[in-house]
Amino acid sequence: AQSVTQLDSHVSVSEGTPVLLRCNYSSSYSPSLFWYVQHPNKGLQLLLKYTSAATLVKGINGFEAEFKKSETSFHLTKPSAHMSDAAEYFCVVRRMNTGFQKLVFGTGTRLLVSP
């Protein structure tokens, strides 16, 4: 069954420095992968998604992720962090089960951005 592992529970960066949030996936076939962001008191927002097209996926707010099959990774990056990027980030895989599609969430990574 498909699953994702987020390697860091917390990541701290300074404003203006690069962001790297790590995610590894497990899947017996080409997965559909997503990154979502959760700000306090707001709904989850889709940052980007990979669905077997281009391996480098560009999302909103300057984020991008690269699908690397050889490393089974889908890390999220941003060249320069902004204070407003501080939030919880979830790596997600879409799983098929008994005819239904459903999203399976990683454990989340809290991004802290300091001035």
Add this chain to the structure above:
Amino acid sequence: GAVVSQHPSWVICKSGTSVKIECRSLDFQATTMFWYRQFPKQSLMLMATSNEGSKATYEQGVEKDKFLINHASLTLSTLTVTSAHPEDSSFYICSARPDRSPGYYFGPGTRLLVL
């Protein structure tokens, strides 16, 4: 963009009472909606898949008699926590998948506190 609302945004109730949470897709129809539960500083766990016109599909370990789901129309799904107890206190999030376009859209969540 597609908007999903939840009502109420937070609720406090006494142990033993039942609480109903509504999830609405405001500008699209959704045959399929999903209910998640999120404990503090933890990931989202799928509870059930709600299907308009048929019974919900519950994940393993989720009590269907305790968490009643009714998908009354193509824009409304409700989750009723019956005979709530303090251990049911959590953040409940719904998600809707549009019938005519790809993607999953999340509501802002409902925070339940059972005293």
